[in-house]
Amino acid sequence: MDGFFHEGDLVSVLTTQPLGRALDYKSPEGGCQFGAFVEVPLGPRKVIGVVWGAGRGDYDISKVRAVIRVLDVAPMRDEMQTFLARAADYTLTPLPAMLRLATRAPGLGDPPSMRRIYRLGQGTPARMTEARTRVLETLREYGGLGFTLKELSDAADVTSSVVKGLLKGGAVIEEAAPRDVPYPRLDPDLEGKALTDDQAAGAARLASAVRSGVYGTTLLKGVTGSGKTEVYLEAVAACLSQNRQALVLLPEIALTAEFLTRVEARFGAQPAEWHSGVTMTERRRLWRMVGQGGAQLVVGARSALFLPYRDLGLIVVDEEHDTSYKQEDGVLYNARDMAVLRASINAAHVILASATPSLESWVNADSGKYERIELTSRFGSATMPTMRAIDMRIEDMPATSWISPSLKAAVTKRLERSEQALLFINRRGYAPVTLCRACGQQIGCEHCDARMVEHRFLKRLVCHQCGESQPIPTICPSCGAEDRLAPIGPGVERLAEEAAALFPEARIAVLSSDLYGSARQLKAQIEMIAAGGADIIIGTQLVAKGHNFPNLTLVGVIDADLGLQGSDLRAAERTFQLMRQVAGRAGRSEVPGEALLQTYQPEHPVIQAILTGEEETFWRAEADERRHAGMPPFGRMAGVVLSSPDIQDVFDLGRAMARQIDPLRAIGAEVFGPAPAPIARIRGRHRVRLLVKASKGAPIQKALAAWAGQFRLKGETRMSIDIDPQSFL
Ligand code: ADP
Ligand code: ZN
Numbered sequence: 001m002d003g004f005f006h007e008g009d010l011v012s013v014l015t016t017q018p019l020g021r022a023l024d025y026k027s028p029e030g031g032c033q034f035g036a037f038v039e040v041p042l043g044p045r046k047v048i049g050v051v052w053g054a055g056r057g058d059y060d061i062s063k064v065r066a067v068i069r070v071l072d073v074a075p076m077r078d079e080m081q082t083f084l085a086r087a088a089d090y091t092l093t094p095l096p097a098m099l100r101l102a103t104r105a106p107g108l109g110d111p112p113s114m115r116r117i118y119r120l121g122q123g124t125p126a127r128m129t130e131a132r133t134r135v136l137e138t139l140r141e142y143g144g145l146g147f148t149l150k151e152l153s154d155a156a157d158v159t160s161s162v163v164k165g166l167l168k169g170g171a172v173i174e175e176a177a178p179r180d181v182p183y184p185r186l187d188p189d190l191e192g193k194a195l196t197d198d199q200a201a202g203a204a205r206l207a208s209a210v211r212s213g214v215y216g217t218t219l220l221k222g223v224t225g226s227g228k229t230e231v232y233l234e235a236v237a238a239c240l241s242q243n244r245q246a247l248v249l250l251p252e253i254a255l256t257a258e259f260l261t262r263v264e265a266r267f268g269a270q271p272a273e274w275h276s277g278v279t280m281t282e283r284r285r286l287w288r289m290v291g292q293g294g295a296q297l298v299v300g301a302r303s304a305l306f307l308p309y310r311d312l313g314l315i316v317v318d319e320e321h322d323t324s325y326k327q328e329d330g331v332l333y334n335a336r337d338m339a340v341l342r343a344s345i346n347a348a349h350v351i352l353a354s355a356t357p358s359l360e361s362w363v364n365a366d367s368g369k370y371e372r373i374e375l376t377s378r379f380g381s382a383t384m385p386t387m388r389a390i391d392m393r394i395e396d397m398p399a400t401s402w403i404s405p406s407l408k409a410a411v412t413k414r415l416e417r418s419e420q421a422l423l424f425i426n427r428r429g430y431a432p433v434t435l436c437r438a439c440g441q442q443i444g445c446e447h448c449d450a451r452m453v454e455h456r457f458l459k460r461l462v463c464h465q466c467g468e469s470q471p472i473p474t475i476c477p478s479c480g481a482e483d484r485l486a487p488i489g490p491g492v493e494r495l496a497e498e499a500a501a502l503f504p505e506a507r508i509a510v511l512s513s514d515l516y517g518s519a520r521q522l523k524a525q526i527e528m529i530a531a532g533g534a535d536i537i538i539g540t541q542l543v544a545k546g547h548n549f550p551n552l553t554l555v556g557v558i559d560a561d562l563g564l565q566g567s568d569l570r571a572a573e574r575t576f577q578l579m580r581q582v583a584g585r586a587g588r589s590e591v592p593g594e595a596l597l598q599t600y601q602p603e604h605p606v607i608q609a610i611l612t613g614e615e616e617t618f619w620r621a622e623a624d625e626r627r628h629a630g631m632p633p634f635g636r637m638a639g640v641v642l643s644s645p646d647i648q649d650v651f652d653l654g655r656a657m658a659r660q661i662d663p664l665r666a667i668g669a670e671v672f673g674p675a676p677a678p679i680a681r682i683r684g685r686h687r688v689r690l691l692v693k694a695s696k697g698a699p700i701q702k703a704l705a706a707w708a709g710q711f712r713l714k715g716e717t718r719m720s721i722d723i724d725p726q727s728f729l
Contacts, residue, residue, distance in 0.1 A: 003033075003034045003054075004031055004032075004033055004034070005027040005031055005032050005033070005034070005051070005054070006027060006031045007026075007027050007028065007029050007030065007031050008026050008027060009026070009027045009031070009054075009055070010024050010025070010026060010027075010054065010055025010056075010057055010061075010064065011024070011025055011026075011027055011032065011051045011052075011053070011054065011055050011067070012024055012025075012051070012052045012053045012054060012055050012056060013025050013038060013040050013049040013050065013051055013052065013067070014049055014050050014052040014095060014096065014099055015040065015042065015047045015048065015049035015050075015096060015099075016047070016048070016049070016096050016097070016099050016100040016103060017042060017047060017096060018094060018096055018097070019096065020094070022049075022052045022053075023040075023042075023059075024055040024056055024057065024058075024059050024064050025038075025040050025055070025064060025065060025066060025067045026064055026065070026066040026067065027066075027067060028066055028067040028068065028069060028070065030070070032051055032067060032070045033051065033070075033075045034051055034053065034075065034078075035050060035051060035075035035076040035077060035078065035080075035081065036050070036051045036070050036071075036075045036076075037049075037050055037070070037071040037073050037075065037076065037103075037108065038050070038051060038067045038068070038069065038070050038071065039067070039068040039069050039071065039109060040065070040067050040068060041065050041068060046068060048071070048103065048108060048109055050076050050081075050099065050103075051067075051075075052081065071108065071109055072111055073105075073108065073287075073288060073291060073308075074288075074291035074292055074308060074310070076102070076308060077308065077310075079345045079346050080102065080308060082345050083341065083342050083345050083346075084098045084099060084101075084102055085098075086341060086345070087333065087338055087341060089701060090333075090337075090341070090701065090723065091331060091332060091333050091723055092701055092704060092705060092721050092723060093331045093332075093333075097330075097331055098331065101303065101306040101331060102306040102308070104303065104306070105283065105284060105287035105288075106280040106281075106283050106284045106287075107280070107284045108284075108287070113178075113179045114176040114177065114178060114179060115148060115176070115177060115178075115179045116148070116149065116174055116175070116176060116177075117146030117147060117148060117174070117175060117176075117177045118139075118146060118147050118148070118149060118152050118163060118172055118173070118174055119139065119146045119147075119172070119173055119175065120136065120139040120140060120171075120172065120173075121170045121171055121172055121173035122170060123169045123170025123171045124169060124171055125165075125166055125168075125169040125171045126169055129162075131156070131158040131159075131162045132158075132162060132165070132166060132171075134156040134157060134158060135152065135153075135156040135158055135162060135163055135166060135172065136166070136171060136172075137156075138152065138155045138156040139152070139172065146175070146177055149163060149164075179281075179285075180284065180285040180288045180289060181285070181289075181294070182289055182292075182294030182295070183269070183270075183271070183272050183286075183289060183294060183295045183296070184269035184270070185269065185296070186240055186263070186267035186268065186269050186271065186296050186297055187267055187268045187269075188236075188237035188238070188240040188241045188267060189241070190266065190267060190268050192230070192233065192234060192237070192266055193230055193266075195227070195230065195231070195234075196227070196379065198375055198376070198377070199226075199227050199230060199231050199375065199379075202220065202231045202373040202375060203230075203231045203234035203235070204234075205218075205371070205373060206218060206220070206231065206232065206234065206235035206238070206349075206351060206373070207234055207235055207237070207238035208238075209235075209349050209371065210235050210238040210239045210242070210313060210314050210349045211238055211242060212349075213242075213313075213347055214347055215343055215344045215346075215347050215348060215349070216349050216350070216371060217340055217343070217349070217350040217351075217352065217364070217369075217370045217371070218349070218350070218351050218352070218370060218371040218372065218373055219320075219352050219354075219357055219361050219362070219364070219365040219370050219371070219372045219373070220232060220351050220352065220353040220354075220373050220375075221353075221354060221355070221357055221365075221372065221373070221374050221375070222353075222355060222373075222374065222375030222376070223355050223375065223376065223377065223378060223384060223584065224355045224378075224581065224584030224585070224588070225378040225379060225382055225584065225588045226355075226375035226376070226377060226378055226379060227375060227379045228318075228353045228355075228375060229259070229262060229318070229353075230379075231373075231375070232248075232316050232318075232351050232353055233262070233263070233266050235314055235316070235349070235351060236248070236267075236297060236314060236316070237266070237267070238314075239313040239314040239349075240267070240296050240297065242313060243311070244311045244312065244313025244314070244348075245290070245293070245295070245296055245297070245298070245309050245310065245311055245312050245313060245314075246296070246297045246298075246312075246313060246314040246315075246316070247297075247298045247299075247300070247304055247305070247307075247309070247312060247314070247315045247316070248271075248297070248298070248299045248300075248315075248316040248318060249299075249300060249301070249302060249304060249305070249315065249316065249317045249318065249325070249335060249339065250299060250300070250301070250318050250319070251318070251319045251322035251324045251325060251545060252322075252324065252542070252545045253275050253276065253277050253301065254522050254523055254526060254542070254545075254547075255318075255545060255547070256273060256275065256299055257523050257527075258547075258548065259299055260273070260299065263297065263299070267297075271295075271296070271297035271298060271299050272286045272289065272290070272295040272297065272298045272299070273286075273298075273299055273300060274286055274298055274299070274300030274301065274303070274304040274307065275300050275301040275303075275304075276301065277518070277520070286298070286307070287307060287308065290307045290308060290309055290310070291307075291308040291309070291310055292310065293310040293311070302324075302325055302327060302335030302338075305335055305338055305339060305342055309346075311346075312342070312343075312346050312348050313346075313347075313348050313349070314348055314349050314350075314351070315339045315342065315343050315348060315349075315350050315351070316350075316351045316353060317335070317336050317339050317350065317351070317352050317353065318353045318354075319353070319354055319545060320336050320352035320353060320354045320357060320358065320361060321354045321356055321357055321358040321361070321577050322545070323574075323726055323727070326726040326727075328726075328727065332720070332721075332722045332723070334724060334726070336352065336358070336361075337724070352370070355580065355581065355584060356576065356577040356580045356581060356615075358573070358577075359570075359573050359619065359622055359623060359626065359633065360632070360633045362619045362623070363623055363633050363634075364633075366619075366623070378588075380589075381589075381590050382587060382588055382589055382590070383587065383592050383593075384584075384587070384593075384613070385555065385583055385584070385586040385587045385592065385593035385594050385595045386592070386593075386594050386595070387583055387594075387595045387596075387597070387610065387611045387612075387613065388594070388595070388596055388597070388611065389560075389596075389597050389598075389599050389602040389607060389611055390404055390406045390407060390596050390597065390598045390599070391599070391600075391602050392404060392598050392599060392600045393600055395598075401498055402425075402490045402494075402495060402498060402558050402559075402598075403423070403495075403498055403499065403502060403556075403558070404598055406596070407423075407556045407596055407598060408502055410554055410556065410594065410596055411423075411499075411502075411503065411536065411554065411556065412503070413554075414535075414553060414554045415503060415505070415506055415535055415536075417553075418535075419551055419552070419553040419554070419591060420529075420532075420534065420535060420536070420537060420549060420551045420552040420553065420554075421535070421536050421537070421552070421553070421554040421555075421556065422536075422537045422538075422539060422543060422549075422552055422554065422555045422556070422582075422585055422586070423495060423499060423536065423537070423538050423539070423556045423558060424539055424540075424543065424544075424555060424556065424557045424558060424582045425490060425491070425492055425495050425538075425539075425540065425557075425558040425559060425562075426540055426541050426559075426562055426563070426578070427489075427490065427491040427492060427540065427562075428453070428455075428464070428491060428492055428512050428513070428514050428540055429453040429454055429455045429456075429462065429464075429491040429492070429493060429514075430453075430454040430455060430456040430457075430487060430491050430493040430494045430497075431453070431454045431487030431488055431489050431490065431491055431494055432451065432453055432488070432489045432490075432491055433451055433487070433488040433489055434451075434452060434454050434461065434472075434485055434486070434487055434488070435485070435486055435487075435488050436476035436478060436479060436481060436484050436485055436486075437481075437484040437485070437486050438476060438479055438481035438484040439476060439478050439479035439481065441476065441477075441478040441479070443461060443473075443477065443485070445463035445465065445466065445468055446468070447463070447466050447468060447681070447682070447683050447684045448463055448465040448466050448468075448679065448681050448682045448683065448684075449679050449680040449681040449682075450463055450464065450465045450466075450679060450682075452470070453491065454472060454487050454491075455469075455493065455514070456472075456493050456494075457493055457515060459471065459472060460472060461473075465679060465682050465683075466682060466683045472485075473485065490558065490559075492510060492512045492538055492539065492540050493510065493512075495538050495558060496508055496510050496538045499536055499538060503535075503536060506535040506536045507533070507534050507535045507536070508534065508535070508536045508537075508538060509525065509528070509529050509533070509534035509536070509537050509538070510537075510538045510539070511525065511526070511529070511537060511538070511539035511540070511542050511543050512539065512540045512542060513540065513542050526547055529549060530547070530548065530549050530550070532551055537549070537552070541578065543582065543585060544578055544581040544582045544585070545581070547585070548588055549585060549588070550588055550589040551589075552585055552586055552587075552588070552593070553586055553587055553591050553592070553593045553594065554586060554593065554594050554595075554596070555582055555583050555585055555586040555593070555594075555595040555596070556595075556596050556598070557579060557582060557583075557595070557596070557597045557598060558598055559598060559599075560575075560579060560597035560598060560599040560607060560610070561599050561600055561601060561604075561607075562575075563575035563578060564601075564604065564606060564607075568727070569626075569631055569632070570726070572606045572622060573622060575606055575610075576606055576609060576610055576618060576622075579597065579610045580610060580613075580615075582595070583595035583610075597610065597611070605621070606618075609621075630693065630695065631693075632724060633696075634696060635693060635694065635695055635696055636693070636694045636695070636696060636698060636700045636723075636724070637691065637692065637693050637694075637724065637725060638691070638692045638700060638704055638721055638722060638723050638724075638725070639689060639690075639691055639692075639721070639722040639725040640657070640689065640690040640691075640692065640704075640708070640719065640720070640721050640722075641677055641687055641688070641689050641719070641720050641722070642654055642657075642674070642687070642688045642689075642690075642717060642718070642719050643682075643685040643686065643687045643688075643717070643718050643720075644685060644686060644714075644715065644716050644717040644718070645684055645685055645686070645716055646686070646715065646716070646717075647686040649714055649715060649717050650674075650686050650687070650688040650717060651674060651688055653688075653711060653713070653714070653717060653719075654673065654674025654688040654690060655674060656711060657671075657674070657690060657707070657708075657711060658671055658673060658674055658690060660707075660710055660711075661707060662707075663703045663704075663706035663707040663710075664692060664694075664703050664704070664707050666703065667694060667698040667699060667700065667702075667703045668694065668695060668698060669692050669693060669694035669698060669700065669703060670692070670693045670694075671690055671691070671692055672690065672691040672692075672693070673688070673689055673690035673691055674688045674689065674690050675688070675689055675690075676688060676689070677689040685718075692704065700723070701723065704721060704723075708721065
């Protein structure tokens, strides 16, 4: 489909404006290429768009306006257009909204900016000094590379005036060069770590899959600490050797620092980084370089899938089960699934790495749709932690404490041996509920159907739904009683308080995402802990994600039952994954680790599966249950959430939708609801939910579009459709 349009030819330009279709324009002077990024007039404005194809010519030709200019970036590739179109169809997202994900580049419309660089010239300076010699030697040593003034004076350890002084005789020359420069070359031929037999066999299979140059997906399942990263880095090496680009997706920005170091150790330089913590300048550079092939390896967050790679050959989705791969607002997409889609269009390979895969991926590997590689033991002398339940029904403890005597004894033992202990609770803040002891009311958010959570560190009550906060009151907002408000239940901050009282000598560090202002602060805290700067770590879900704390030998889970309480389809799966991941933090080097789970139901099948580690049995049982119920991944689901400040409007619409279901009935789908969504109000908007369930092969997107298209949204009513919903809130 690549082609060129001459001046005056009609082209169809897709913009990110919500117009419903691409518009016709005339090619500008000099013509433009298929896929070119262009600036076009739209009403009184100028907007950026992409030449999506030949014009349709169904509009009065005398009124068709001309493209203003072609932007100085690589045209969008054919496969990217296909990817966006198919992703839009899959997620029922309008194409302009999908295009917005692919054009999130700062300064996209700007001309490439220039900077002054300094190189070795032909001349000789009239007078040589030691400082001048250092400058010339530095330039000689680095061959043709140009330096900025600061880089050169730093590298030669001279002041900038020394460099400037060399310009006169022509020994150093100054010239303009584009500001966005390629990333340092990674060398796939450097020697990697010596792999174990298992690791080497896995790496060889992955490398040959990558070299085959056809699409495929492999589930790389390995216990925590088995060396999955070492193994997939070999697949990255194979990809780079073929001059194709690789992308590694990580679920958490805080994990990138460690990963960058490992890439540098393996390939001699750091990869390009793409996530919210990266500066605008770097993002602009990356976006441009990835399109020109000046970036070989990108490590990033899910949105890195939408970068304009020149030739993407491998996508690694690390910790593929992680829920943060699902974008839950704006365009609702699952980066894991979109990675597979993108790779299938690009003849690329996908590696899904996890110790506890999602049930979807497990089933795909079980059925042979995905390849599967398994690493069953930890690297080196490290062994998997022993796991035990602490039966809370027989522990003797007061109602306002959460660390049982058995857990306390285990922590004490670690402190005596100068090892680290981790206490895990998946709840941010001090206490989940603030209750008035006079009237019995709980303090709720004014805008949401949610309780306000006390954050003592911030000295505020915070709504975890909308972010609203207020100072912690002393007077009950319901009955006016003074000093009768009491925190109920534990959060991570309260647990830290209890630990400080129980272990006054210990250094305690809290790891919770909301306690750190920036990714850098969080990274510093993690490094401090890894270096042994804390004895007891108190953490939320954040600690489950792949951090390496070598001296950590005990993990205590405060409330292992917490995740089992919901009616959520994935409650069992999530609890299993989270508990196994958290436990996997213990004993990652020589000293064996132990994981203790406080539970009131030690005989619960999920708790039993976690303790025994009989994963295959667990997955199979879970898969059987879903198969019988026709639930994902054996059936298709979609969630439809209607929201409005007017409760009557949403229920009226919901009921109307539940009545007119012909398009859904035609594919044999069922509709449940309308019902108040589990969180029935967020930011002052009432929320009503319908669930659609269909069989696996059913064309659910088409039917949903036809169904939803029958209704007009009144006033401020919004409808959001979530294909394959992960959370059912
Ligand atoms: P996973 O990703 O499966 O949790 P990692 O790749 O992070 O495992 O490996 C765990 C630790 O073991 C890391 O510190 C890693 O460097 C080390 N390791 C794994 N395999 C090897 C190897 N073959 N040689 C040296 N160190 C290894
Ligand atoms: Zn709120």
